[in-house]
Amino acid sequence: MAAVLEGSEVHMSTEERGGSGPDPGAGVTIGATVPTGFEPTAAEEVGEKIGAEARIGKDRGRIYFRIGADKLPLVHRLRSVDNLFVVVAEYNNYQFKESKEETLLDLQKLASQLPWTIALEVWKMNNALKKKRGRRRGGNSSVLTPKGDVSKEGDTEADSPRPEDEEGRDEDGGGCAPAERDAADKPLKFRVTCNRAGDKHSFTSNDAARDFGGAVQEFFQWKADMTKFDIEVLLNIHNQELVVGIALTEESLHRRNITHFGPTTLRSTLAYGMLRLCRPQISDVIVDPMCGTGAIPVEGAIEWQQSFFIAGDNNDMAVNRTVNNTNHILKRRQEGGSSAPGLRMDTARWDLCRLPLRASSVDIIVTDMPFGKRMGSRKKNWDLYPSCLREMARVCRPATGKAVLLTQDKKCFAKALSRMGGLWRRSHTVWVNVGGLHAAVYVLKRTGWVHGAAAEDGAEDVLSVATAVE
Numbered sequence: 001m002a003a004v005l006e007g008s009e010v011h012m013s014t015e016e017r018g019g020s021g022p023d024p025g026a027g028v029t030i031g032a033t034v035p036t037g038f039e040p041t042a043a044e045e046v047g048e049k050i051g052a053e054a055r056i057g058k059d060r061g062r063i064y065f066r067i068g069a070d071k072l073p074l075v076h077r078l079r080s081v082d083n084l085f086v087v088v089a090e091y092n093n094y095q096f097k098e099s100k101e102e103t104l105l106d107l108q109k110l111a112s113q114l115p116w117t118i119a120l121e122v123w124k125m126n127n128a129l130k131k132k133r134g135r136r137r138g139g140n141s142s143v144l145t146p147k148g149d150v151s152k153e154g155d156t157e158a159d160s161p162r163p164e165d166e167e168g169r170d171e172d173g174g175g176c177a178p179a180e181r182d183a184a185d186k187p188l189k190f191r192v193t194c195n196r197a198g199d200k201h202s203f204t205s206n207d208a209a210r211d212f213g214g215a216v217q218e219f220f221q222w223k224a225d226m227t228k229f230d231i232e233v234l235l236n237i238h239n240q241e242l243v244v245g246i247a248l249t250e251e252s253l254h255r256r257n258i259t260h261f262g263p264t265t266l267r268s269t270l271a272y273g274m275l276r277l278c279r280p281q282i283s284d285v286i287v288d289p290m291c292g293t294g295a296i297p298v299e300g301a302i303e304w305q306q307s308f309f310i311a312g313d314n315n316d317m318a319v320n321r322t323v324n325n326t327n328h329i330l331k332r333r334q335e336g337g338s339s340a341p342g343l344r345m346d347t348a349r350w351d352l353c354r355l356p357l358r359a360s361s362v363d364i365i366v367t368d369m370p371f372g373k374r375m376g377s378r379k380k381n382w383d384l385y386p387s388c389l390r391e392m393a394r395v396c397r398p399a400t401g402k403a404v405l406l407t408q409d410k411k412c413f414a415k416a417l418s419r420m421g422g423l424w425r426r427s428h429t430v431w432v433n434v435g436g437l438h439a440a441v442y443v444l445k446r447t448g449w450v451h452g453a454a455a456e457d458g459a460e461d462v463l464s465v466a467t468a469v470e
Contacts, residue, residue: 028122029066029090031245032081036061037432037441038273042080045276050074059197059238060433069122073129075248079272079303082252085234085245086126088119094242100202104211107235110244111215119246123231126248189225191232192216193247198239208235257298259328260321266295266368266406270432274366275300277430277443278402282306284363287395289313289352289388294322296366298329301343309345312352319349353387357395359451365392365403369413381409385416393423394451401446406432408439417442422449 034042039061043054046065054065064087067075075084097103192213194205212235217224222231232247254267274296280286284307288296291311301309311322326343333340350356369388370381392403403424407413417424423446430441 027066028069028118029064029087030075030248031057031062031064031085031087031243032078033061033083034063034081035267035270035273035432037430038080038270039063041273041276042078045078045080049078057238058241059236062236069125072122072125076129078253079299080269080276082254082267082269084248084253086119086122086248088116088244088246089114090244091242093240094237096201096240098202100207103201103203104207107208107212108215111212112219114244123246123248187223188220188231189223189229190216190220191224191226191229192235193232194235194237196237198237200239201237205237208237257302257329258293258295258325260293260324262293262318262321264368264370265293268295268299270406270434271296271299272303273430274404274406274441275304277441278364278366278404280304280307280364284308285310285361286364286366287312287355287357287362288367289350289355289365289392290367290369291322291347292318292368294325294347296368297322297345297347298325298343300366301345302329305341305344307344309343310348310357311345312348312350312355314349314351316349319347322347353384353391355391355395359394360397360401362395363397363401365396365401365405367405369405369407369409381412382415385409385412386419389416389420389424390451393420393446396446398446398450399448402427403442403444403446405442405444406434406439407442408434408437410440413440413442417444422447423451 032042037060039056042063043056043065046052046054046063050065050067050071052065052067052071054063056063063081097106192209194209194212196205196208213224213233216222216233234243234245234247236243236245252267252269254269257268258265275286278286280300284304286297286300286304286307287310288294289312291297291313294311297309297311300307313319313322326345326347330342348356370384396403405413417426424444425447427443427445429443432439432441
């Protein structure tokens with residue numbers, strides 16, 4: 001133990017030192033993976049909806065917050081998170097050995113020294129809260145009881161699950177097995193998934209998952225199953241930080257709305273983050289002129305029911321996908337007996353450079369612009385971007401209108417924006433990772449300049465966004 005913990009800062013709450021499950025008010029640490037770049041937005045949502053203070057992890061794409069176990073249902077209502085997990089333990093400065101063999105041996109020893117009890121009880125509570133979302137991968141929700149009440153020098157807090165779309169990350173599911181037997185003698189199945197980031201490790205993710213999983217299997221006498229597991233143990237390593245957690249979600253929550261996918265379907269969690277950046281208000285008219293599958297307006301109409309959303313695209317297939325995704329949401333609500341109102345949104349086919357909307361009639365524009373890779377081309381973007389930015393300026397309300405635009409073609413966007421003659425002013429930029437691509441979400445504010453009156457050379461309001469291109 002001394003060799004493992006030397007120089008490490010460990011966190012463990014008083015609840016985790018005991019052997020009983022958490023009472024309704026007991027504090028547990030929840031970790032969540034979020035779209036990279038939107039960690040502050042997700043932390044803000046946690047404070048707003050749960051009343052907890054979230055901290056941003058050292059590794060991009062993760063946040064952590066502490067809640068009472070009775071608030072677990074509220075966690076599943078968060079719209080900005082991809083995956084959820086409960087923290088077993090966190091080491092902020094874990095001393096990995098230079099030797100691969102020594103490091104893996106330390107990880108094996110660690111498995112029997114962790115304070116598993118609270119996290120396993122939360123996992124059980126979470127299973128009871130889950131609504132049926134298709135076929136479960138496992139099915140056994142038996143109570144977990146470690147051989148000993150592992151509460152040695154523990155810790156608690158954690159970092160974890162499967163981070164989405166991170167470049168340079170080594171991620172493998174390896175290793176071994178869960179589960180003790182309950183009264184009915186049904187074996188619990190498990191797997192260990194390791195997410196590792198950093199170039200100074202002497203081992204791979206698969207090495208860590210295999211050896212740590214083997215030790216977990218021996219400790220609990222669980223049965224390994226890489227696909228139909230009941231419980232997923234997470235081993236998250238970022239440079240010198242080590243976090244052990246237990247997954248609370250079986251698949252990413254970003255799949256919640258879309259059933260009809262296109263070639264570049266935007267994740268619902270990313271769509272939510274973009275919408276939060278523009279802070280929709282009651283009666284706002286919000287337009288997505290390049291809606292694709294409708295991820296942005298569908299997410300917005302569900303969350304901001306007092307605003308009105310208009311989705312449009314110049315592609316018939318895209319418009320049909322949006323309509324089908326909207327109908328799926330309404331059908332799901334009807335079948336579930338929901339009393340929620342219908343979605344306040346309309347869908348249209350249009351030319352995004354000649355929108356059938358009156359001048360100064362739109363409060364907010366939110367859209368995922370073509371990157372010029374899977375959709376369109378970089379060459380076409382040089383003509384498309386200036387044209388659509390001018391049209392957006394025409395329909396957007398002067399002085400109060402906003403636009404939140406996602407693109408990976410940053411050079412083209414910067415040039416197009418600089419030619420708008422002061423119609424748009426850049427508020428700030430959020431750098432995000434989209435499918436391994438370094439992209440940007442530009443938050444723009446409509447100036448008071450009248451469309452058609454601003455000169456190409458503009459005034460001092462002309463954006464110098466070239467400096468924002470990296």
